[in-house]
Amino acid sequence: MMEGAGLGNRLVRDNLRELDAALATLPTARARELREQITAHLDEALQPGADDQSVAATLGRLGAPADLAADAGAVAGRRTWIRLAAAVVVTGIEAGYCSSVAGDLNDRDRAAVGIQRDGLPTCVALSLDRPDRHASRFERRGRRFDIRHRYGHDACGRRGPHRARYTASRDPSPATSLHLLSRLRLRAGQRSVRTRLGLP
Amino acid sequence: MVTASEGGLTELRRGVLGPCVLALLELRPRFGLELVRDLAAADGLLTSEGTVYPLLNRLRDAGLVTSEWQDKPGERARRYYSITHAGKQSLAKFRAEWASFSATVTAVVSHTTGRGGVAAEGRE
Numbered sequence: 042m043m044e045g046a047g048l049g050n051r052l053v054r055d056n057l058r059e060l061d062a063a064l065a066t067l068p069t070a071r072a073r074e075l076r077e078q079i080t081a082h083l084d085e086a087l088q089p090g091a092d093d094q095s096v097a098a099t100l101g102r103l104g105a106p107a108d109l110a111a112d113a114g115a116v117a118g119r120r121t122w123i124r125l126a127a128a129v130v131v132t133g134i135e136a137g138y139c140s141s142v143a144g145d146l147n148d149r150d151r152a153a154v155g156i157q158r159d160g161l162p163t164c165v166a167l168s169l170d171r172p173d174r175h176a177s178r179f180e181r182r183g184r185r186f187d188i189r190h191r192y193g194h195d196a197c198g199r200r201g202p203h204r205a206r207y208t209a210s211r212d213p214s215p216a217t218s219l220h221l222l223s224r225l226r227l228r229a230g231q232r233s234v235r236t237r238l239g240l241p
Numbered sequence: 242m243v244t245a246s247e248g249g250l251t252e253l254r255r256g257v258l259g260p261c262v263l264a265l266l267e268l269r270p271r272f273g274l275e276l277v278r279d280l281a282a283a284d285g286l287l288t289s290e291g292t293v294y295p296l297l298n299r300l301r302d303a304g305l306v307t308s309e310w311q312d313k314p315g316e317r318a319r320r321y322y323s324i325t326h327a328g329k330q331s332l333a334k335f336r337a338e339w340a341s342f343s344a345t346v347t348a349v350v351s352h353t354t355g356r357g358g359v360a361a362e363g364r365e
Contacts, residue, residue, distance in 0.1 A: 071298070078273055078294040081320065085274045102281075104289030113295040 047087025048080065052096045056106060057083075063110035075113050079103070254288060258296055260339070261286060263305060263324055263332040272311075272319040273297070297322055305331050 047053060060079060064072035086099050103109075258280070265271060265279050276297075277290045287293070300306040305328035312318040324332070347353075 074298065075294055078297075078320070079291065082274050082277065082290070082294070085317070085319075102290050104291035108289065109291040109295065112292050113298070 047089065047091055047096065048084055050087070050091070050093070050096045052093060052100060053083055053087070056100050056103075060106035060109065063106045064113070064115055067110070067113060067115045071113065072115075075109070079109070251288065254286060255292075257339075258286065258292070259300060259305075260332055260335040262293070262296060262300065263328050263335075266306065266322055266324040267329060267332060270321045270323040272321050276322065300328070304328075 048057075057076070057080065060076060061072075064075060067075070082103065083099065086103075087096060091099075261280060261283070262276065265276060271279065273294065277287070277293050280287045280293065281290060297306060297308070301308060301322075305325055306322050307325055308320050308322045310318055311321050
């Protein structure tokens with residue numbers, strides 16, 4: 042395709058850059074085709090040496106790059122899927138982490154000792170500065186578990202020992218419940234602990 | 242703020258743009274900008290010129306339109322769009338339905354329907 046002088050205009054270059062960004066969620070071939078169609082359109086519609094006002098008018102008639110991309114089927118959905126896929130991967134990693142940390146905590150992390158009640162795990166804050174970081178210490182079936190959690194539940198805002206029931210009803214704190222990824226991570230961790238304890 | 246009427250018209254334009262493109266291509270093959278200019282010449286049909294290209298791609302995916310590059314002497318290379326046999330059939334079907342549909346809408350919105358419905362209520 043022969044390119045006219047109009048494509049060198051700053052406004053056109055900016056517009057095409059914007060279009061490229063808006064088309065990023067489309068399949069490559071489709072995005073390339075539309076980019077080529079729009080470039081050919083502008084190349085022919087713009088007079089050589091057209092001033093900015095005339096170029097802006099041509100671009101205005103063409104429509105906003107985002108609208109064009111939306112017409113072509115570009116949506117944010119793909120990014121959502123990527124986030125979801127990432128969340129699934131992170132959850133898997135987190136579940137692996139929660140499983141692997143069942144064992145003795147390092148001394149430097151053990152700021153307090155949990156109290157076991159009714160055979161349920163007891164949760165302790167690891168640090169008064171970081172109430173969101175806490176641990177559970179308990180014994181079950183003759184085996185001792187010290188579990189360090191990275192995500193809080195409703196009781197973890199307190200300082201000092203407190204109980205933690207690994208049930209869905211006492212799941213994440215209001216803050217974390219707003220965050221899907223944290224919720225998924227917490228649930229994966231809790232599932233892991235429940236499985237180890239033989240809890241329903 | 243977009244009124245219900247404006248929003249409805251926008252949707253209506255979107256809906257009829259495909260058959261209009263097919264109708265223009267039925268006369269002769271056209272390249273992109275030519276098609277855009279012919280559509281823009283029909284008052285109120287095209288809200289933004291760029292929408293024609295995604296539409297052409299959809300029509301091609303549906304097998305109603307084909308495109309090919311032509312490099313004519315003395316002209317720049319251009320991609321020309323042509324209507325297919327399936328496109329002509331689709332257009333013929335739309336024409337038949339549109340005649341009936343537009344007549345119905347006209348009758349309803351202008352209160353001239355003859356079945357005792359809108360017009361009858363309007364006269365009471």
